[in-house]
Amino acid sequence: MHMLTQLKRGAQLLAAVGLSVLGASATLTAGVSLLTSGAPALAQDATQDTLILKNGTTVVGKILEETPTEVRMNIVVAGITADVRYPKSDILEVVKAAAKPDAAKPAVASEKPPTPAPKADAASGKTKVYYFELTGWFGEDISETPVRDAMNDAKKVGADYIIIKLDNDWSLRRFGNPDDIKDDVGQFDQLFRAERLEPVFTEDLDKWTKKPTVIIWVSKAMGGASFLPFLSSNIYFSSEGKMGGIGHLQAIFGSMGDKVVREKQFALRLKHAEGKAIEGGYDPKIVRAMARDEYVLSVRFEGGKPVLLERMPESADEILLTDDGEGANADDEEALARGEGNDCLTLKADIAYKLGISKGTADTLEDLVYQLGLSRTSDLIKGPGNAIMKAWREAIEDAKRSLPKLWREANEVQVKAPGGYNERTQARGKRKSILTQMQQIENKYKEALNLREIRVPDWNQIETIKKQLELEQLADKPDKRR
Amino acid sequence: MLKPSWKALITVLALAASLLLAVGTARADKLRLKDGRVLEGTVTKEVQGYVWFKYQVGSISQEDMFKPDQILGLDRDTAPATPDTKAAAAPASEKPATRTGTGAPRAAIISLGAEPDKEMVGEYITADSLERCIPYLEEEKIEIVVLRINSGGGALLEIQKLSDCIEFKLKPKFRVVAWIEHAISAAAMTAHCCEEIYMMPGASYGACTGWFGQLTAVKGRELEEVLFMMEKISARGKHPKEIMRSMQIMDPLSCTIDSNGDVHWYQNLEGQITVNPEQRILCFNSEDAARFKFSKGTASTYEQLGKAMGYAEVDWVGKKVPDSPYPLCRAEIEMRKFRDQSFKDQSSLREYFTEYRLSIQLAQGSPPEDRGKFVNRARQALDKIKRMVKNNPNWALFIFNMLPEKFKDWVDEQEELLRKLIKK
Numbered sequence: 001m002h003m004l005t006q007l008k009r010g011a012q013l014l015a016a017v018g019l020s021v022l023g024a025s026a027t028l029t030a031g032v033s034l035l036t037s038g039a040p041a042l043a044q045d046a047t048q049d050t051l052i053l054k055n056g057t058t059v060v061g062k063i064l065e066e067t068p069t070e071v072r073m074n075i076v077v078a079g080i081t082a083d084v085r086y087p088k089s090d091i092l093e094v095v096k097a098a099a100k101p102d103a104a105k106p107a108v109a110s111e112k113p114p115t116p117a118p119k120a121d122a123a124s125g126k127t128k129v130y131y132f133e134l135t136g137w138f139g140e141d142i143s144e145t146p147v148r149d150a151m152n153d154a155k156k157v158g159a160d161y162i163i164i165k166l167d168n169d170w171s172l173r174r175f176g177n178p179d180d181i182k183d184d185v186g187q188f189d190q191l192f193r194a195e196r197l198e199p200v201f202t203e204d205l206d207k208w209t210k211k212p213t214v215i216i217w218v219s220k221a222m223g224g225a226s227f228l229p230f231l232s233s234n235i236y237f238s239s240e241g242k243m244g245g246i247g248h249l250q251a252i253f254g255s256m257g258d259k260v261v262r263e264k265q266f267a268l269r270l271k272h273a274e275g276k277a278i279e280g281g282y283d284p285k286i287v288r289a290m291a292r293d294e295y296v297l298s299v300r301f302e303g304g305k306p307v308l309l310e311r312m313p314e315s316a317d318e319i320l321l322t323d324d325g326e327g328a329n330a331d332d333e334e335a336l337a338r339g340e341g342n343d344c345l346t347l348k349a350d351i352a353y354k355l356g357i358s359k360g361t362a363d364t365l366e367d368l369v370y371q372l373g374l375s376r377t378s379d380l381i382k383g384p385g386n387a388i389m390k391a392w393r394e395a396i397e398d399a400k401r402s403l404p405k406l407w408r409e410a411n412e413v414q415v416k417a418p419g420g421y422n423e424r425t426q427a428r429g430k431r432k433s434i435l436t437q438m439q440q441i442e443n444k445y446k447e448a449l450n451l452r453e454i455r456v457p458d459w460n461q462i463e464t465i466k467k468q469l470e471l472e473q474l475a476d477k478p479d480k481r482r
Numbered sequence: 483m484l485k486p487s488w489k490a491l492i493t494v495l496a497l498a499a500s501l502l503l504a505v506g507t508a509r510a511d512k513l514r515l516k517d518g519r520v521l522e523g524t525v526t527k528e529v530q531g532y533v534w535f536k537y538q539v540g541s542i543s544q545e546d547m548f549k550p551d552q553i554l555g556l557d558r559d560t561a562p563a564t565p566d567t568k569a570a571a572a573p574a575s576e577k578p579a580t581r582t583g584t585g586a587p588r589a590a591i592i593s594l595g596a597e598p599d600k601e602m603v604g605e606y607i608t609a610d611s612l613e614r615c616i617p618y619l620e621e622e623k624i625e626i627v628v629l630r631i632n633s634g635g636g637a638l639l640e641i642q643k644l645s646d647c648i649e650f651k652l653k654p655k656f657r658v659v660a661w662i663e664h665a666i667s668a669a670a671m672t673a674h675c676c677e678e679i680y681m682m683p684g685a686s687y688g689a690c691t692g693w694f695g696q697l698t699a700v701k702g703r704e705l706e707e708v709l710f711m712m713e714k715i716s717a718r719g720k721h722p723k724e725i726m727r728s729m730q731i732m733d734p735l736s737c738t739i740d741s742n743g744d745v746h747w748y749q750n751l752e753g754q755i756t757v758n759p760e761q762r763i764l765c766f767n768s769e770d771a772a773r774f775k776f777s778k779g780t781a782s783t784y785e786q787l788g789k790a791m792g793y794a795e796v797d798w799v800g801k802k803v804p805d806s807p808y809p810l811c812r813a814e815i816e817m818r819k820f821r822d823q824s825f826k827d828q829s830s831l832r833e834y835f836t837e838y839r840l841s842i843q844l845a846q847g848s849p850p851e852d853r854g855k856f857v858n859r860a861r862q863a864l865d866k867i868k869r870m871v872k873n874n875p876n877w878a879l880f881i882f883n884m885l886p887e888k889f890k891d892w893v894d895e896q897e898e899l900l901r902k903l904i905k906k
Contacts (some may be wrong), residue, residue, distance in 0.1 A: 070786075072734060087779070088772075192598070203807060257697020260732050260763065264691035265764040268634070268666045272766045275664075275684030279782075284767055431869075464833045471840045474855060 038199070049073065050095040051086055059086070064098070066281075127378040130159035130212075131365060132385025135392055138168045138225045139193040143448045146392035148200045150385035155208055157381055159386040162212050163368065166228060167219035170245065183222070183346050184336055186248040188291060190224025191273050196447065201231040202279070217368060218243050218358070226290070227273065236368055237349035237358045246273070247344025249291040283308055289345040293325035297345070299355065306355050321345055360422060392448075399445045400454055403438060407456045410434040421478040428469050435462050487617050511535070512557040513548065525556070544718070545675060549792065586795040589626035590619060591784060592809040593818070595633030595669060600821040603636025603668035605828070609643035611820045613651055615813035617783070620655070622799050622811055625895055627656040628787065630808070635667025638692055638700075638708060640876070645675045645715050661787055662687050662777075666765070674726060675718040681768040682778045688765035690729040705731075722747040725776065728757070728764040735764060737774060746774050751899070784808045820873060827870040832880065834870070838863035845903050857904045864896055 021365035051059040051071060061075035072085050119263035132150050134142045154162050171180045215234040222245035229235045229243060237243075249269060253262050256277075270291055285308045289297040298309040300318045313320050323329040325343035325382060335341045362368035369375055402480055413434070414429040442449065442459050451458050459466070513521040513535050523537030526545060531555060536545040592615055595601035604691065630649075650660050660676035662685040670687050673679060692700035692708055700708060707731060716723045724747045728735040736753030738746045746753065751760070757774060758764040771777035780791035784807070788796035800809030809876060810818075827834075841860035845853040870878050871889055878889035 087786075196598070206807075207804070252696060257695075258691070258699040259761075260691050261697040261699045262692040263732060263761070263763040264667070264689045264693070265697070267763045268686065268689035271686035271688070271765040271767045272664065275686050278768055279684040286768065358562065460829050463830070464836050467833050467837050468840060471837065471844060471856075471859065473861065475844050 016153045049097050051091055059084075066094070123382050127160045128158055128381060129161040129163060129369065129374055129376055129378045130154035130157065130385065131163045131165070132226075132382075132389060133165040134168060134225075134389065135167050135352070136169050136389075137174065138190060138223055140387070140396055140450075141393045142197075142225065143392065144197045144200055145447060147197060148204065149392075150388045151200055151204060151387065153384045154381075156210065157384075158210070158211070159212050159381065161215065161372070161374065161378070163215045163217055163365070165217045165219060165365075166221045166225060168222060168225040170220055170222040181222070181245070182336070183242065183244060183339060184247055184331065184341050184344065186246055186291075186344070187223035187250065188246045188249045188252060188269060188273075191227055191246070191269065191276075194224040194276075195225035197228065198231060198276075201228070213370075215372070217362070218352075227276050230276045230282055230287075233281050236351070236371070237347075237352050238360050239349050239361050241349050241352075241361075242342070242346055243352065244290055244346030246290050247346075248293055250293060274298045285310065286345065286347075287353065288359065289322045290347070291344065293322075293343045295322060296324050297321045301354075306372050319349070359360055396445060396448050399441050399449060402406050403441060403449075403451075403454050403456045406434050406438045408443075410438070421476060424476055426471065428473055432466055432469050435466055438462060491786060495885070510559045512535075512559075513550055514554040514556070515548065516554050517552070525558070548555060558868050586797040587625045587657075587793065588621065588623055588797045588799050589788070590624040590799045590813060591628045591630050591808045592811075592814050594629050594631045594672070596818075596821060597632050597634070597664065600825050601633040601636075601669075603633055603634060603644070603672060604640035604876055605874070605880060606821050606824055606863075607631075607633055607636065607644065607669065607672065608640060608874065609647040610875055611817060612644065612647050614820075615817060616651060618653070618811070618816060619815035624656060624799060624811070624813075626659065626791075627652055627797070628659050628784070629660050629673070630661045631665045631669055631673050632663035633665060633669035634670050635690075637876075637880070640667060641668055641671045641715075642671045642711060645718065648672075648675050649718050659787075659791065661781070667691070670729065671712060671715065671721075671726070674712070674874070675715050677720050679719075679771070679777050680787055681766075681771050681780050683768050683780055683782050685768045685771075685780075686765055687771060687776075688729040690726065691731070691761055691763055712737060721776065724749045725764070730763075732761050732763060734758055734760045734762075739774075743775075824874045824877075827866075827873065827877070827883075830866075831870075834863050834866045838867065842899070842903075850905075853903055861900055864900070868893055 031314070048060050049063040051073065059073060059075060061073045063071055063073050065072040070085050070087050071091060075084060131155075134147065136142055151162065172178070201214060205214070213234060214232045215236060216229040216232045217236045217238065218229055218241040219238045220241070221229055221243040224246075226243045226246055249266055250262075253265065256262070270288065273287045273291065277284045277287045285297060288295045296311055298311060298313045298320050299306050299320045300309060300313075300315075301307070308317065315422035320342065321343050322342050325331070329343075331343045339346070347355075347357060349358065349361045352360060360368075360371045362371055365380075366375075369378065369380065409430050413427050413431045416423045438456065439459050439462050442451065442456075442462075446459070500651075510522050511525050513523070513525075513533065515521070520533060521537045523535055525533055526536050527534035533548050533556065534545060535548060538544070560599060560714065566760060592612070594607045594612070595603075596606070600606040648658060657678075658676055658894065659678040659680065660673040662673065662679060662681045664685060665673050665687045665692050671690055673687070692705065694700070699705075711796065712726045712730065715722045716726050723734055724733075726804070727733050733749055734751050734756075735758035736748045736751050737754050738748075738754045755774075758772070766774075766776060768777070768780045772780055781787035781790045784798055788798070798809050800811035800814060802809050838860055841856045841863060845856035869881075871886075875886055878884050878886045882892070883888055884892060
């Protein structure tokens, strides 16, 4: 409706200066043609962006935002400025203004719009920047409830920017091994765990009165955590940052079953993941390269912008990102040890920047804030979000210790002497009470607990045990007096 | 010379006869298209400039939907288009709604599936629950039904039932549109009878290989039957059969997009664009679906969907609630209740059975005068099991491995058992 209101206002302004609004179709939004008429222009104004619509008309102005479904453009007609949205389904071609070469910066990518300019807080005149970290085991410590709580805290303080440092635990310490998991180990199916965090960064933010800018700062985004940065259109890397660990998708089922079914499973997973990239405005080919060994991807840069090619390089200016991993192309131990394997793509700071996925590299928060242009104009709020994440981590550890202990206690309840009806009733009551306590803990932390791993019954199984106790109680009777 | 009264009578009779003749005479509306074609036939439905037109191609009768931007003009033979015959035969209360004052069409969103737990076709997406939505849709005078699909697939045997429900029960009464969040396997096969498919930006659609057990593929005669079923369902949705075939088996697929933007499909790699290479199963993301004109467009919100469907304004019927990205109409509320109850029942099944069996055992082990309380508990548990199947008839097969009529026999046997237990 906001879109329609803007267009109506634009139309009214035009009518006021005697210009008619030309509708391209029955709908106002599909090409309200505040525009130049005629056939698609062959010689566009090189200093402005141009949209060529499917109805043959052209629109000249400045593209403010481009999403997978629409282009928002600022246009001027007879001195009147208007913001207009054009659905991509109506657009034949987008022609960007000729880029001015920047000698200071290397030829880098970023088709993505720049991080929005800072907005000042009305009271202090300063922009509020909320910062917290996602650390620990993905799916357990990094889980939707604490992340949502941290984001809600940011909402409460009216954050304009939220910087989230992502540094998930990619080690084997929880299995008693001090080493890290190898980068070429694939944990693709953690995608489905990542999906449960998605609403925190999408639907929840739509409910903010003033939607913040979310920046994901990648230190380690491996396995399922690698899907999280795609949810934001603002990714930064630390210089040692890496994003991947979802490779070898084609090997996850080994040789189980029939190939056609395995291919079905790969297809549904891959397209699911590509959807995440598309939603964030990223090229789905990147996800394909991160996931499937056989997928060949190269890149060439045209005017500083990356052009992805689904083949081996054919000239010196083309760079191989991933080969087919077959035969001589298979990564050897030396390449893997050096982090130079190219069967699957692991994004590092440099290549992520060149591909336009990352907007910059920063090793300290201060450096990142500086790159965002917020150094002197912002208040940095550090602490509450981290405290929330820490409290959750500790609660999960506590739950993992308490549940087996309570289960043991429930099974060890004894009927006290002299073992009569009252004592039996008391014992059942105590058991039921312990089981209810277990259910409360499980309910609160179910998103993060693997009950099979902890070896305790789940909520429904406990409910069945309680039902049995009720029936035993019903069947029991006071002892006959002798 | 006729008396005035006879003259009047003859005039009336002549008029009546001409009316009868007019009704009986075949209509020949003419639909003039921008591609140069002029179709002669009958307008069966019109909504906001979209025209459903029935015409002959050789000896085959065909009905297609044409968008406003395809139409040059429409020359009507007689009075404005009558509603299609099924709607015309229906009582007045079943006909499409009178418009609101704004003139905007009334649209409702019904979710089919809710990931992660309530999305399986056959368990949470069923023809029965969808059909139960129809009276609510009619009550709220809905014209456009949007099926918002979010499912990773499910039972093959529910697909035909769902497709029939959409084709024969929904489409005659409403404009039906599929809006895909995720439609994998049986969910895609369910959506496939919809001519209008829109995708959300993150959507995926396809990967329809039938399988069971340890990734064992459906093969042989059964596979051929499913392939044939989907060819027919593809025709319902006016989708090239090659697309669904490549979603089910590892057939390659390519296409060529001509200068008019029309897509020509090939079940091999001879087209200019490889859509599905050899040894792969096809699944679309939203970009592919739009590029190859499989989807009509991409929309992340219902407002965007309305625009993509070609409307300046849509009256989205239902209550706006904080946790829902779209308004909840009555049908959607009932659909959610169905899913929630199904989930609760599925989760509590062991509890229901434990209570029932234990109560029976305790009753059998007690003297007759003490059995009452156990039989009551057993009856309560049996009622829960009965309500479970009443809410979702498919549980009879999927959980109890019985056809619905056999389940009824089983219930009757249990009730007889309980009656005998309570007899003194």
